Amino acid sequence: MAGALLLCQTAFAHGPVFDCYIESDDLVKCEAGYTDGSSAAGRKIHVQDTSNKVLLEGSVGTDNTYAFQPPAEKYSVVFMGGDNHEATIQSSDISR
Amino acid sequence: MPIQRRLLQALAAVTLGCLTGAAQAHFQMLYVEETALPRSGKLEFALVFTHPFSGGPTMAMDEPRAFSHISSHGGEKIDLRQYLRRVQWQSRDNQTTAYRASIPRELVRSLGDHIFVLEPEPYLETEEGVYIQQFTKLIVNVGGVPGNWAEPQGLPVEIQPLNKPYANWTGGVFRALVLADGKPVPFAEIEIEYVNHSVDIEKNSFGQQDYVTAPQASFKALSTYADSSGIVTIGLPRAGWWGIAALDIGTTKIHKGKPLSQDAVLWVQARDMK
Numbered sequence: 001m002a003g004a005l006l007l008c009q010t011a012f013a014h015g016p017v018f019d020c021y022i023e024s025d026d027l028v029k030c031e032a033g034y035t036d037g038s039s040a041a042g043r044k045i046h047v048q049d050t051s052n053k054v055l056l057e058g059s060v061g062t063d064n065t066y067a068f069q070p071p072a073e074k075y076s077v078v079f080m081g082g083d084n085h086e087a088t089i090q091s092s093d094i095s096r
Numbered sequence: 097m098p099i100q101r102r103l104l105q106a107l108a109a110v111t112l113g114c115l116t117g118a119a120q121a122h123f124q125m126l127y128v129e130e131t132a133l134p135r136s137g138k139l140e141f142a143l144v145f146t147h148p149f150s151g152g153p154t155m156a157m158d159e160p161r162a163f164s165h166i167s168s169h170g171g172e173k174i175d176l177r178q179y180l181r182r183v184q185w186q187s188r189d190n191q192t193t194a195y196r197a198s199i200p201r202e203l204v205r206s207l208g209d210h211i212f213v214l215e216p217e218p219y220l221e222t223e224e225g226v227y228i229q230q231f232t233k234l235i236v237n238v239g240g241v242p243g244n245w246a247e248p249q250g251l252p253v254e255i256q257p258l259n260k261p262y263a264n265w266t267g268g269v270f271r272a273l274v275l276a277d278g279k280p281v282p283f284a285e286i287e288i289e290y291v292n293h294s295v296d297i298e299k300n301s302f303g304q305q306d307y308v309t310a311p312q313a314s315f316k317a318l319s320t321y322a323d324s325s326g327i328v329t330i331g332l333p334r335a336g337w338w339g340i341a342a343l344d345i346g347t348t349k350i351h352k353g354k355p356l357s358q359d360a361v362l363w364v365q366a367r368d369m370k
Contacts, residue, residue, distance in 0.1 A: 017239040019135055021205050031207045033241040063169070064207075096201065 014038065016081035020089050022070075022096045029067045030089075032060045032079045040064050044080040049073065070094075121317040122155065122221075123148050123289055123339045124230035124361050126214050129297065131262035131365045136205040136238045140297050143195040143214060144185050145230075148291045148339055149316040151302040152187030157194055158217035165199070168208030168243040176203075176212075186301035188293075196300065209243030210236045213251065218351045227351040230341065232361040237262045248275055253346045255362035258327070264366045266335045272328050272362060274342040280326030284342045288318040288330050291337035308334070332366040339363055 020030040032040035040060045047056035047068055055075065060066050070091065077094075079087045127142040143163070146154040159182075165174045176197060185194035204210050212234045218227035231251045237243070237260070248256045258271040274284040294303030310316050322328045322342070332338055339361055346358025 015240070017207055017241050019205075019207060019239060021136075021201075033207050033239070035240045035242070037242040 014085075016040075016079060016085040016087045018077075018079040018081070018087035018089060020077050020094045022094060023067065026069050027067055028070045028077075028094060029065055030077055030079070031065050032081065032087075033064050034081070034085075040079070040081065043082070046078040046080065047071065048076050048078060050075075052076075121147050121149075121287065121289065122219075122228055122230070123287075123341060124214065124216055124232040125291075125339070126212060126232045126234040126361075126363060127295055127297065127337070128234065128236065129295075131234065131236045131363075132240075132367075133236065133238050134240075136201055138201045139199040139204055139236065141195075141197040141199065141212070142185070142295065142297050142300070143180075143197070143216075144187075145194070145216065145219060146185075146187055146302075147316075148289045148337070149310070150188060151293045151304075151306070152189040154185055154187035154190060154192050154194065155219055155221075156192040157219070160195065160214055160216050162213070162215040163197065164213045165203060166211040166213065166244065166249060167203075168206045168210055168238070168241075171244060171247075174203060183300045186299070188302060188304065194300070196297070204236065204238065207239040207241040208237065209245045210238065211244065211247075211249060212236065213249055215251070218356060220354070225354055227354055227356040228359065229346075229351070229356060230359040230361045232363070234363045235261045248278060250278065251275075251360070252277060252348065253342065253358050253360040255328075255340055255342055255360045257362060257364075261362060261364045264332055264364060266332060266366050266368045268332050268366065270330050270332055270338070270340075270364050272340060274322045274326045274328060274345060274360065276345045276358075276360075277347060281322060281342065281345045282324045282326050284322040284326060284328070284345050286320045286322060286328050286330075287341045287343060288320070289316070289339045289341075290334060291339070307336070332364065335366050335368045337363060337365055 015035045023029040045066045075091045125144040163176045179197040214232040218229040256273040274281040342360045344357040
């Protein structure tokens with residue numbers, strides 16, 4: 001469950017943090033940030049299928065969130081947080 | 097005013113407090129198992145008014161006046177009283193009324209700091225004829241994103257952390273500012289207690305085994321004073337839960353015709369380096 005978060009909390013003094021949850025039946029909401037409190041606004045988010053094909057692409061908003069309608073099949077959400085600051089969450093780890 | 101004189105006045109006030117029966121070593125616990133969460137989840141709270149080093153006796157709580165969550169986004173304040181339920185808490189010496197609260201993940205799933213504030217109903221210490229009301233704060237963090245942990249919450253009395261209360265190594269030092277009506281309280285009388293036993297939140301009980309043995313009674317509730325700026329500094333010599341209480345610092349001194357001690361409590365969690 002916390003695997004994605006643990007992966008992105010390796011030895012960076014300024015590490016990315018990323019989590020997603022089901023906001024409503026047809027909406028997944030993700031939050032992105034950094035351990036030093038800096039904003040993730042404007043950073044890219046990819047929603048990918050199991051072969052890493054990008055299904056959706058968007059940007060983190062000024063409130064550090066990104067929301068999307070989830071694909072029907074298994075997917076992953078990737079936060080492109082900058083140099084070596086990438087974090088991924090699998091759809092199986094996303095719940096209410 | 098010379099510092100020695102102010103300290104003497106503070107000590108005199110404390111002595112007077114003792115003479116008039118200000119009760120000590122009581123701590124309002126606001127307990128969750130973990131305050132530094134890798135990822136959010138449902139939070140189980142226990143609200144127990146007790147003597148945490150000894151695991152009791154525990155005092156019966158009335159329904160809290162307020163139990164609030166200040167969110168990590170925008171500081172929105174949410175009333176949590178609807179989640180409170182009365183339980184019978186088994187402490188070392190007795191069983192009495194405490195409260196539990198199951199806070200759904202939806203309220204605490206945002207990254208960052210989540211501040212929980214408890215304002216209990218004043219408790220009458222009948223043997224000493226004084227009321228005690230401990231405004232208590234606990235701060236939970238999700239994901240390691242820092243937030244509003246250091247911000248005062250506008251309480252009548254409160255301890256404003258100067259270190260993250262959820263991110264402390266064993267052996268470290270913790271600092272905080274004692275406030276009454278938002279202003280620092282120089283030389284505030286401080287008590288520190290370690291939760292010296294396990295807490296079985298599902299069984300509403302404290303464990304029967306002490307973690308450490310106090311060599312003498314004064315080691316159970318440690319005492320110190322804030323400095324001339326109202327800053328208190330404590331060490332964290334063991335992993336687990338440490339409660340800091342600033343005693344009788346409120347401006348409201350009477351409740352229902354009896355003396356009232358308005359105290360501020362902050363809970364700090366320490367982790368071993370391993």
